[in-house]
Amino acid sequence: MKKFFLIIFLFLSTSNSFPQNNDSAVIESIYSNALNSYDSYNNLRYLCKNIGGRICGSKQAALSVDWVKSILENYGFDNVRLMELMVRSWSRGEKEIAKLYFKDGSTENLTVCAIGMSTGTGENGLKRKIIEVNDLGELKNLDKEQIKGKIIFYNKIAKNKFFNTFDMYGDAVGPRVLGAIEASQYGAIAVIIRSVTLSNDDYPHTGIMRYVDTLKKIPAFSISTNGADKLSRILSAEPDCEIFLRSTCKELPENISHNVIGEIKGRLNPENIIVVSGHLDSWDTGEGAHDDGAGIMHGIDVLRIFKSLNIVPNNTIRFVAFMDEEVAQRGGRKYAETVEKTGEKHIIAIESDVGGSTPMGFSIYGNDTVIAKINSFKNIFHNYGINYFVKGYSGVDISFLHKLGIPGIGLIVDSQRYFDYHHSPNDTFEKVNRRELQLGSAAIASLVYLIDKYGLDLP
């Protein structure tokens, strides 16, 4: 009888199946540690206020690379290093101008900004009539002769009805990305795009746009939602007014930049890697606080939490600060190429790139076994507001690892406020709440702890 109990005891104490009571205690300590450390919040303040917006190829991006490396070194993480890569480079140039000219000789300024990677108007700017359309579809249905030599104003109003604002974004972002191509093929000479946000404010939102080499590259501008409403009202009253647009933005030669990497080396299987990540570059008009300073802080804080709590992982936990998510994803591509070449074994890659608001779940890209395993952790997260364990997209930078068979997870956070800030001058440090940021670190650290302990094989 004693032997029977001994066997039971040994079974219980060595069992590797989830959940164990001890896990709840560890995860409680992870949350407590995250909520009591001001490091991530203070680091985010530094990145936002002392470095600021940091589009790839810029001086600020280079500064941010050096700064993140020094942060990782100061924590004493293992194997801190840079991974060199080439990035496209683009300069916004002088403050953009948009000025309406009316029949009666009066004028009115509108606040605009160039959309990312747009060509400029040239020093002299351009002045033409405007055609307002709702979206790409409405443009296609216009009399094409009418479009020639005009400026197309895409006034696609983002829809309030979506619960998840990323659905709103997907629905509304088309003109920003493809609007210049579509307008150029019909002979338009510039485009103005309503900002993709549900907030009624005066911030123009930038973001990436595309050209094709077979068509003339025409300048693209973003206008705030309030500005777009005003422009639309003006065009209703005076359809023939002209607008003067000027931007001196331009693409520069490609430039050297870097991913930044640091690790906590695994005890049992140091060759097996779990990646936590965010992207270090941001658009230039704001501070890149939610997009994606928060993700960078989450990743660094996961390693800090492990070290602070003396949790020595079985596998290596690697933080990657990806360069160039916003423009051409060179950092993510380079990282995946390197993994392919070296044959490094990755268990999974996790990315935080949806802002620093309250975490709510994980979006899992992987096979059914991976999804089932991550779902088996669900109960332990319920008390921490994490209730969404969904099959879905992981993250832009880590998506390049999927073709190597490496699964990925994207943090899901409360999306309601995200697009109030996204790609705009409004994406500043003050818009990130300390506790909400800390909870993101805790959520990812807890997930990493469980994956590291239990692996991703069933059961």
Next chain:
Amino acid sequence: MKKFFLIIFLFLSTSNSFPQNNDSAVIESIYSNALNSYDSYNNLRYLCKNIGGRICGSKQAALSVDWVKSILENYGFDNVRLMELMVRSWSRGEKEIAKLYFKDGSTENLTVCAIGMSTGTGENGLKRKIIEVNDLGELKNLDKEQIKGKIIFYNKIAKNKFFNTFDMYGDAVGPRVLGAIEASQYGAIAVIIRSVTLSNDDYPHTGIMRYVDTLKKIPAFSISTNGADKLSRILSAEPDCEIFLRSTCKELPENISHNVIGEIKGRLNPENIIVVSGHLDSWDTGEGAHDDGAGIMHGIDVLRIFKSLNIVPNNTIRFVAFMDEEVAQRGGRKYAETVEKTGEKHIIAIESDVGGSTPMGFSIYGNDTVIAKINSFKNIFHNYGINYFVKGYSGVDISFLHKLGIPGIGLIVDSQRYFDYHHSPNDTFEKVNRRELQLGSAAIASLVYLIDKYGLDLP
């Protein structure tokens, strides 16, 4: 065979068991309607900016009563009326003063505010030495002779570790409520209380405090967290410095005030009532945006949504704007007394009094049948971020209905930011996000729709 299908069809079309596919469509339309209406956000702006802080008995509180009544009338709701009651009345008086006097003759000002219902220091103020304690327990352990004639500084630091910030509040609020009583019994002449918030900032947070008639009523002040940290550092360096405190706040004679009520009359059982509610009064130093302007807007918007979507309820949906949650809960008490006298049948009462952030669940006070029934609605809410259906506290104002056997539900929202604003000058309109506010209305309207349709009896 045809008859069989007919019976099945009739069964399906008249079945009253949950869930039905149609419910998902209705709830989707409720969310879409809420997210597309700017009424609640614009109304909140008016309440905050044109009326402002509105402690019961004040001119602002009276203005807010008239304004809410006019809003309900303008919507054309049924049976709009005031319910008269008496409230305590308190005047803050002149801007409070706190000034440190050092041995070397220098001085330093600190930002403080009187705690709600505190007595004043008198015109001349008072100037004494300070004893810093952590909390009520530490005070009890002090040499009582030492306390006499001194000012007690309760510097209880709110704990970061709690996931739900209401747990932090419960843990830390003791000195604010009871600190003056405890200090007075040992002969202290005033108290200064560290603000109950996890935010490091310069806002003193007020709130209610208690006295007992058997002890001298001594003045109580709140100091911001930054101010408390500074005061603590100063006391470490110079324990014998003195502080001058001055407040001219005082209690005034009781005053007439009102709950404000409006309804959508039920079609089948108009005598059965479902209450949606918030409280109209707020502390005076901020705008009462999250506490509880948001709850008032939620309640009004539930009725607006029903009317806008032409959903005619089976039972009467009644909105109650309770007066005086913050001081003596006279509005909630009066309402319950009236229900008891008239014998009005209430199915349930719902209150929103935890701010205007993203809704996450419902806290249910009721018997097992009620809790099981509300839980049966759970699945339909999952896609809207509502995942907590917990047995627990409902709301201060509706709690008086429980002794009449009426169950209650409190909205649960993301609590992370709430105490950054709570009872402070920082509780302003700008701190409420439009979509987060709208989602609260949608969540409650959806719950009311389901309760109205299916009742609270099992199955």
